[in-house]
Amino acid sequence: MSATIEPVIGRYLHMDYAGRRYRVYFETAGSGIPLVCLHTAGADGRQYRGLMNAPAVTERFQVIAFDMPWHGKSSPPDGWQDEEYRLTSDAYVGTIMAFIDAMGLERPVVMGCSIGGRVVLHLAHRHPRAFRALIGLESSAHVEPYYDTSWLHRGDVHGGEVAAGAVSGLIGPNIAPAERWETLWHYMQGGPGVFKGDLYFYGIDGDIRRQLPEIDTTICPLYLLTGEYDYSCTPQDTLAVGRAVPGAKVTIMKELGHFPMSEDPARFLQYLEPVLHEIAERG
Amino acid sequence: MAVVTGGSVDLDGFAARIATLAERVNGDAALLRRGRFLTTVLQLLVGEEFFLVRIVDGRIAETRRGGLTTGDFAMIAEPSVWHRLLATDPPPGDHDFLAFYKRKELRLAGDIHPLMAHLLYFKGVLAKLREDAR
Numbered sequence: 109m110s111a112t113i114e115p116v117i118g119r120y121l122h123m124d125y126a127g128r129r130y131r132v133y134f135e136t137a138g139s140g141i142p143l144v145c146l147h148t149a150g151a152d153g154r155q156y157r158g159l160m161n162a163p164a165v166t167e168r169f170q171v172i173a174f175d176m177p178w179h180g181k182s183s184p185p186d187g188w189q190d191e192e193y194r195l196t197s198d199a200y201v202g203t204i205m206a207f208i209d210a211m212g213l214e215r216p217v218v219m220g221c222s223i224g225g226r227v228v229l230h231l232a233h234r235h236p237r238a239f240r241a242l243i244g245l246e247s248s249a250h251v252e253p254y255y256d257t258s259w260l261h262r263g264d265v266h267g268g269e270v271a272a273g274a275v276s277g278l279i280g281p282n283i284a285p286a287e288r289w290e291t292l293w294h295y296m297q298g299g300p301g302v303f304k305g306d307l308y309f310y311g312i313d314g315d316i317r318r319q320l321p322e323i324d325t326t327i328c329p330l331y332l333l334t335g336e337y338d339y340s341c342t343p344q345d346t347l348a349v350g351r352a353v354p355g356a357k358v359t360i361m362k363e364l365g366h367f368p369m370s371e372d373p374a375r376f377l378q379y380l381e382p383v384l385h386e387i388a389e390r391g
Numbered sequence: 392m393a394v395v396t397g398g399s400v401d402l403d404g405f406a407a408r409i410a411t412l413a414e415r416v417n418g419d420a421a422l423l424r425r426g427r428f429l430t431t432v433l434q435l436l437v438g439e440e441f442f443l444v445r446i447v448d449g450r451i452a453e454t455r456r457g458g459l460t461t462g463d464f465a466m467i468a469e470p471s472v473w474h475r476l477l478a479t480d481p482p483p484g485d486h487d488f489l490a491f492y493k494r495k496e497l498r499l500a501g502d503i504h505p506l507m508a509h510l511l512y513f514k515g516v517l518a519k520l521r522e523d524a525r
Contacts, residue, residue, distance in 0.1 A: 254489075254492065254493035255489070255492070255493075259507045264504070264508070265504070265507055265508045266508070269508075269509075269510070269511065270507055270508065270510055272510075272511060273507075273509075273510020273511045273514065274489070274510065276487075276510075276511060276514060277486065277487025277488070277489050277490060277514065278487075281480075281481075281486045336483045337483045337484075337486060339483075339484050339486075339487065339489075339490035339493060340493075342484070343483075
């Protein structure tokens with residue numbers, strides 16, 4: 109097989125947020141409407157590798173996936189060694205808004221998965237006019253913690269191994285081994301305590317049930333796509349969000365689980381393309 | 392092998408699956424490598440009945456139905472839940488033991504450190520039990 113180079117460019121952005129300096133890694137491909145992609149808890153932007161390499165997307169959209177601080181190739185802030193990482197709703201929304209501002213993106217589309225699928229609901233509630241549209245993958249308003257997350261960060265359990273074990277069943281059972289294990293590898297590479305810190309937002313601080321009826325989809329369209337095999341954010345959870353937010357459009361995706369863009373990019377694109385087409389046509 | 396009847400695990404069939412577990416696990420080099428530092432005793436409670444799986448350095452050293460020995464930790468569920476958990480090609484939501492744990496249909500008891508430190512290994516072992524239904 110001949111060597112190939114992907115049309116994906118990776119760069120580092122230096123930006124300020126809440127009085128601290130951050131070195132943030134992002135990858136981008138394509139041109140057109142900016143499409144900012146948010147990875148799941150404890151992972152990084154590589155989850156969007158399929159999207160970055162899909163001409164059907166990159167012909168009309170500039171796909172931009174950044175690693176949240178502490179994740180992937182983004183550094184934690186100066187002094188991290190003396191603090192416990194814990195993601196809050198305010199910090200998550202603030203970091204995303206700071207990234208968009210620092211990059212000079214005008215009314216981008218934001219698509220996030222899992223914690224990213226949750227935070228797009230917060231973005232829709234707090235900053236609806238800042239976005240052309242919002243896409244939530246595996247979106248829920250709240251998920252009650254169902255296991256003790258302290259297992260994810262302790263000296264006598266390998267954090268990467270337990271994180272991968274905790275999420276492995278969230279992948280559709282018929283997903284190809286290469287994509288399954290690529291997805292799990294990202295989890296195995298997470299920094300100590302980072303997955304656990306993200307789950308603070310997912311299971312505790314990010315509860316947005318009460319605010320859902322206040323989201324106005326006439327200002328910013330909201331699309332929700334969830335894999336049928338996701339037992340963390342279940343299809344029922346997403347359908348509940350759809351019922352609570354007038355105008356939200358819900359799609360349940362066959363064969364896919366909690367990481368649709370990473371599990372089977374081609375299958376995921378079958379569901380995403382009509383959404384992106386509608387957004388592009390809407391202007 | 393008739394292993395399931397009427398939406399509930401047939402205990403004799405379950406015992407037959409457990410009996411072939413050592414052969415299936417010990418023949419999987421990748422799974423053995425994943426569990427190479429693991430030595431523990433797992434107890435599977437199927438309703439009132441229990442089964443023991445003794446693991447030494449990742450290898451299944453012994454399996455037993457009943458007896459007096461207790462495990463380091465236990466996985467506990469009703470026969471109907473084990474039936475769904477071990478089904479071939481289970482529907483969404485029944486495809487991973489943590490899904491049952493989330494819904495409180497399966498309980499864990501004892502010191503679950505060996506389980507949490509080797510989650511992927513144990514999921515591999517459970518998959519071997521599921522394979523027997525094919």
